[in-house]
Amino acid sequence: MEEREPAKTTATKGTDAARKIRAMVKNIYKSCHEAQSQGKKVAYIMVSSQYDEILRAMDIVPLPTENYAGLCAAKRDMDRFLTKAEEDGYSQVLCSYARIGLGFDSLRKELGGMPENAPDGGMPLPDIILGSSGVCDPRFKWFQACGRFMTAPTYSIDVMHPPVHCDLNAVRDHYVQYQKVQFEGLIAFLEKQTGKPLNKDRLWETIRLGDEAWRLWYESDRLRTAKPCVMPSQDHFNVMVPAYYYSGTQEAVDYFQDLVDEVKYKVENKLAVVPDEKYRILYGGGLPPWHTMWFFNYFESFGAVFVIENQYRGFDPVEVPDHVKDPVEYLAWRAFLRYTARHEQAKANSGNPVVEKILDLIQDYDIDGVFFHACRSCRATTIGQIHTKNMLGRYSDLPMTQFVSDMVDLRDYSEAQWKAQIHAFLDAMASRKK
């Protein structure tokens, strides 16, 4: 039978730093396999759970299941896992990251080993499963369901989300204490699993590395305010890998230092993503369509560049007060400050921190249009998008558009429809620029 070329799903990147990510992704799964052969514990983890530095300090190797779902989509090798999960009774409206993960686990159990040609060698059976309430409920329900396919002990922590209209001074101590207790419970669980106590000096070190990587990441993003755009959003959706999956390591710090240096050089030399930059687009929200990332390049072929994004870039750097001397308390403080960073600004203006952030980005990055991606199976990033869009419309007359598909499930995507919508959006931006 004639072999078919695999469909191109990825986007052409603008920076060398972004091109290095593929190897780093491969290494995530490779290092998990190697770790187990060295007797280290491997843990299924969820992004934005605030516990990354604790794991690194305790020599636990993180295995990001959501990333694996995105990887399968980029490789267009997701159908067998989605189908397996649906065969097992999981609804098609359930988070497709979760369906890929659960389908993968189910298939691995059924086969008694790794599914054949699993992307990047597949996910090994974890020793520990660590959920959280950060961002959405599948983050603990998914891992709860993993119990059908494995016996690894599971622990989930709550991650705070203080409401916007509270008096931060009045609630701060409660939230910080609550988050600290959550981390302490997790640490006790991990100490039991590893048989080793947490070394707090080591935790301070991983926190320092984690903060420095994120500070450098932020610095690179601020450099991206320059015109023309030198680092597009498809690069961002790559460089997030060391930020989230290598957090608390020297490798992440080195990576982001290189990124800052490269972006700085490109800005100084005006090495633009597209030679004739006509429109600067903000990726306003929604998980990216990992199955069809080349759509960024399609926009670029018309002089439209995605210059900044409000997705997978949740937290600007925060200043934890000097009086905090305990690293676990520091993490709790940091989480509080991260999750309330725009509360006061929101209270004074729109009442909505997401709207405030997008308005800041629109101004800082001189945006011509805002793009949202509604993912059918991601409630966390999709519900509220239209409300956000309508609220933004009160403060900005920029064209805004919402595209619909899914982050990994190709069945929800229509190329013809996207292209029709892209051209209409380009027209709307052109009309405003006249």
Place this chain on the structure above:
Amino acid sequence: MNFAGIDIGSTMTKVVIVDEQENIIQELIGPTGAEHRHLALTVMKEALEKTGLIFEQLGFIVATGYGRINVPFADKQITEITCHARGVRALFPSVRIVIDIGGQDSKGIKLNQEGRVVNFVMNDKCAAGTGRFLEVIAETLGIELTDLGRLSLQAENIVQISNTCTVFAEHEVTSRLAEGAKIPDICAGLHEAIAGRVVNMVRTLGIEKEVVVTGGGAKNPGLVKAIEGKVGFPVLTPPEPLITGALGAALTGKDLADKGLAPDQERRLEGVTFFK
């Protein structure tokens, strides 16, 4: 100088020619069919013949609609969102929302006070909420598509029909017929279903007066009535709702000429050559 707009939609092809005062001097509507790549040439020739114009007298030709790339003699291709907005604005200067219900898609367009498109939304990979939905059900009912509107106005007990899927709705209609529901009541139920789906979609833009309904859907008085019921106030419809895209295309051509842009000197009135 005259200006032509050609809108190749999924089911109908429309041509409009306007003069320098923006008056419509010719409009033609014909079915698109499978060989729409030939049709652009045919309808343009016919429009010129009827107006007594020659091709060279057309200052600008703008093509729009999903088949716009197959109009080799057009000076410019522009999306239907922009063209509909321009065409409707010319007819109704106070328009803020356009609801276009076409053969295989439906869309909502929001304009600001200056008439610029600020937001838009299109139906999502589904025939429910489009003219195709009505075509399928009319066939099931054994009536002409053009009779749906008139019949629905005679409804006494509107039958509720699902708006989530054309295939399921067809099945539902068959069941309702078997239960003895009257055809006018079913027709009205269909219009409620399609209006509910389309208006819900357009609500994401924020509905403001004036609302103008265009496309084939606007020719159906039952559907327009159902839309009015959903938005809560009367809506406007153009005298010929099918031509607003082509009109907008022609007027956009005039706008380009007003800016001093000149059409391609090499253009020829000929069809595409890669289609047999």
